[in-house]
Amino acid sequence: MSSFLKYHENSSVGVDEATIKDNVTYYKIKVKVGSVNWHVMHRYNDFVELHDKLVSDHGVGKELLPPKKVIRNKTPKFVEQRREALNVYLKEVLNYLKLSMPYEFAHFLDFHKYDIFFLLTDLAKTLYLEGDNLLENAKSYKFTPLELHAISERLKMACPPTEKQDQTYDFSHVLDFCSQLRSLDVEGSYEKYGTSNIILNELQFDFIPFKSLVNLRILGVPMRCIQSVGSLRDTLVNLSVLTATVISLNEFLLVDILHKEPSSIADTVKWKKLAMINFGNNNIENVDWAIKLVPRLQHLSLSSNKLKELCDISSLHELRILDLSMNSFSLCEKWHAKIGNVVKIELSQNKVESLRGFSRLYSLESLNLGCNVITDVEEVQHICKLPCLEYLWLTANPVASIIDYRVKVIEQFNSRMSEICLDNERASEKELDTARVLQALRVVKEGKIPTFLDNHTSHSFNKS
Amino acid sequence: MTSGPYNYSYIFKYIIIGDMGVGKSCLLHQFTDKKFMADCPHTIGVEFGTRIIEVAGQKIKLQIWDTAGQERFRAVTRSYYRGAAGALMVYDITRRSTYNHLSSWLTDTRNLTNPSTVIFLIGNKSDLDAQRDVTYEEAKQFADENGLMFVEASAKTGQNVEEAFLETAKKIYQSIQDGRLDLNAAESGVQHKPASPGRPLAAPPSSRDNCAC
Numbered sequence: 288m289s290s291f292l293k294y295h296e297n298s299s300v301g302v303d304e305a306t307i308k309d310n311v312t313y314y315k316i317k318v319k320v321g322s323v324n325w326h327v328m329h330r331y332n333d334f335v336e337l338h339d340k341l342v343s344d345h346g347v348g349k350e351l352l353p354p355k356k357v358i359r360n361k362t363p364k365f366v367e368q369r370r371e372a373l374n375v376y377l378k379e380v381l382n383y384l385k386l387s388m389p390y391e392f393a394h395f396l397d398f399h400k401y402d403i404f405f406l407l408t409d410l411a412k413t414l415y416l417e418g419d420n421l422l423e424n425a426k427s428y429k430f431t432p433l434e435l436h437a438i439s440e441r442l443k444m445a446c447p448p449t450e451k452q453d454q455t456y457d458f459s460h461v462l463d464f465c466s467q468l469r470s471l472d473v474e475g476s477y478e479k480y481g482t483s484n485i486i487l488n489e490l491q492f493d494f495i496p497f498k499s500l501v502n503l504r505i506l507g508v509p510m511r512c513i514q515s516v517g518s519l520r521d522t523l524v525n526l527s528v529l530t531a532t533v534i535s536l537n538e539f540l541l542v543d544i545l546h547k548e549p550s551s552i553a554d555t556v557k558w559k560k561l562a563m564i565n566f567g568n569n570n571i572e573n574v575d576w577a578i579k580l581v582p583r584l585q586h587l588s589l590s591s592n593k594l595k596e597l598c599d600i601s602s603l604h605e606l607r608i609l610d611l612s613m614n615s616f617s618l619c620e621k622w623h624a625k626i627g628n629v630v631k632i633e634l635s636q637n638k639v640e641s642l643r644g645f646s647r648l649y650s651l652e653s654l655n656l657g658c659n660v661i662t663d664v665e666e667v668q669h670i671c672k673l674p675c676l677e678y679l680w681l682t683a684n685p686v687a688s689i690i691d692y693r694v695k696v697i698e699q700f701n702s703r704m705s706e707i708c709l710d711n712e713r714a715s716e717k718e719l720d721t722a723r724v725l726q727a728l729r730v731v732k733e734g735k736i737p738t739f740l741d742n743h744t745s746h747s748f749n750k751s
Numbered sequence: 752m753t754s755g756p757y758n759y760s761y762i763f764k765y766i767i768i769g770d771m772g773v774g775k776s777c778l779l780h781q782f783t784d785k786k787f788m789a790d791c792p793h794t795i796g797v798e799f800g801t802r803i804i805e806v807a808g809q810k811i812k813l814q815i816w817d818t819a820g821q822e823r824f825r826a827v828t829r830s831y832y833r834g835a836a837g838a839l840m841v842y843d844i845t846r847r848s849t850y851n852h853l854s855s856w857l858t859d860t861r862n863l864t865n866p867s868t869v870i871f872l873i874g875n876k877s878d879l880d881a882q883r884d885v886t887y888e889e890a891k892q893f894a895d896e897n898g899l900m901f902v903e904a905s906a907k908t909g910q911n912v913e914e915a916f917l918e919t920a921k922k923i924y925q926s927i928q929d930g931r932l933d934l935n936a937a938e939s940g941v942q943h944k945p946a947s948p949g950r951p952l953a954a955p956p957s958s959r960d961n962c963a964c
């Protein structure tokens with residue numbers, strides 16, 4: 288990002304070319320500040336407007352700007368002459384105003400889009416005028432990585448005496464807003480920003496100014512951009528880091544910790560209030576130990592990653608919802624030993640073959656196994672005794688295409704079969720009747736008394 | 752949260768200055784969060800905090816810049832003096848050196864702020880009376896000689912912290928009333944907040960503003 292304050296000695300402007308669009312001539316101005324460059328298009332009239340301001344307020348010589356010409360001002364020869372004259376003009380003006388850099392001139396050159404200082408003066412004004420309304424509406428606010436980078440860098444810079452001394456433009460208003468903001472959205476990009484050579488995802492920033500942030504959503508920003516999480520560990524409740532090519536959770540959870548070994552981690556790096564984590568659409572292969580740094584976690588969503596196995600996360604006592612859809616789970620061995628009192632598991636679009644691993648997840652109420660590779664209807668035996676299970680999805684598994692699939696699944700829940708909602712649908716009376724017959728057959732086969740005979744007790748069965 | 756936090760008619764800008772370790776950041780935290788942060792991390796460059804207070808029935812938002820005391824950050828922190836309406840100058844009553852440096856802090860402040868800037872001297876860590884290295888009388892005399900307001904305070908117990916920030920605000924508010932402070936001057940450190948559309952701010956204190964919530 289441009290920092291004119293730092294690199295004004297190493298900056299330049301030039302009018303490179305002229306283009307005619309809809310019968311209007313535009314001059315393409317190339318701006319360079321240090322290693323950053325961009326361009327901006329202006330008509331001759333824009334130059335005149337700027338020039339008037341610079342003459343009246345900043346002592347620029349009146350005769351400096353090439354004069355107006357009313358007729359035959361579109362001939363290639365004339366346009367080329369004027370381009371060169373404007374080129375000389377801009378270079379001279381920049382040279383003359385380098386140190387004071389008046390607001391009007393900076394704006395003319397689009398500094399407010401690409402330069403740390405000028406971007407923030409504009410942002411300060413916006414937030415001074417709108418900030419309180421935005422905070423009151425409690426909607427989430429979107430900052431670009433460019434703005435976040437500018438804020439982080441600005442905090443490390445001496446703030447210079449500027450020509451624009453109106454307090455409305457004071458940086459305090461930006462920090463004031465940040466310190467109160469509760470919901471923040473950040474969206475990255477690998478494209479060049481505007482007409483510049485700036486790439487958002489190469490800019491570093493931190494969250495230090497955000498003292499009250501509750502919800503944070505990061506989309507498509509690589510973790511190497513984040514230098515510090517500031518006080519997020521004390522305030523954040525909901526965190527989403529989506530499509531960010533993250534390999535491991537601790538890329539974010541420990542982003543500002545140098546030594547990421549479990550032994551060297553102090554209590555102060557715990558995420559004290561964090562209850563929801565969504566790392567959807569990343570490249571995570573393992574849920575690593577760092578998840579223990581989120582002791583209050585209730586909802587973990589790792590949809591669309593590369594997970595095959597789950598590590599022991601039973602220390603997360605408050606975990607209730609686990610979304611692992613679109614991963615590569617196949618066996619799910621002994622999950623009761625790995626996860627605590629989870630209520631809902633999403634495992635659709637995986638490669639699960641067997642339900643054996645779920646047989647002792649006694650708190651489970653909802654299990655989504657749509658689009659997996661379960662073939663044998665008898666697999667349901669492993670979960671039919673789970674006392675709270677109510678919602679089950681087996682749709683788009685091989686098992687779902689066998690004859691009488693629904694009845695054969697429901698039947699296995701014995702006295703609770705009317706409570707089960709299979710693939711979004713409870714059993715119809717007809718299905719229940721058929722299921723009872725099947726069950727009777729099974730019972731006879733196994734030599735026990737059919738449970739449907741004491742149907743009334745089954746209905747008063749009370750989940751805890 | 753009620754709409755309370757967004758109702759105010761003035762913004763005052765403050766800076767907190769003084770040697771490293773005198774408790775500037777702790778004072779800020781005590782004032783904004785009513786908490787003592789014993790293990791407050793060292794300030795790098797500048798820190799920032801806000802709180803809304805009430806002076807003479809007017810809601811005023813304080814925007815407070817907390818600066819790093821080390822010499823190497825001086826260039827950064829100096830630039831924040833400009834446009835401060837209030838300056839809290841802090842020393843540590845248990846460390847004489849921090850008191851001895853006051854004259855240099857004061858010179859900076861006088862040079863870099865404007866004449867209407869209110870300077871308030873705080874002798875911090877008053878809870879550590881047993882380790883006192885600077886007497887109250889001595890500091891009081893220094894304050895009087897230089898026309899500063901003065902209290903001893905403790906960021907730990909909270910004693911006099913509220914007072915220091917509020918008294919400064921009252922003095923600034925007085926200056927506005929007297930016309931000594933020009934609201935339109937770019938570096939006054941005071942901004943009158945215009946009412947936003949649909950939400951009159953300058954209205955006479957309404958019943959909601961007055962309720963003790």
Ligand SMILES: Nc1nc2c(ncn2[C@@H]2O[C@H](COP(=O)(O)OP(=O)(O)O)[C@@H](O)[C@H]2O)c(=O)[nH]1
Nearest residue numbers: 771772773774775776777789791876905906907
């Ligand atoms: N006993 C006591 N300790 C304090 C008080 N204020 C700050 N401290 C301690 O002094 C040290 C420096 O405080 P800090 O606010 O970081 O100083 P700063 O460098 O001026 O910002 C910290 O260890 C604080 O715990 C106080 O009022 N009483």
Ligand SMILES: [Mg+2]
Nearest residue numbers: 775776793794
């Ligand atoms: Mg500090």
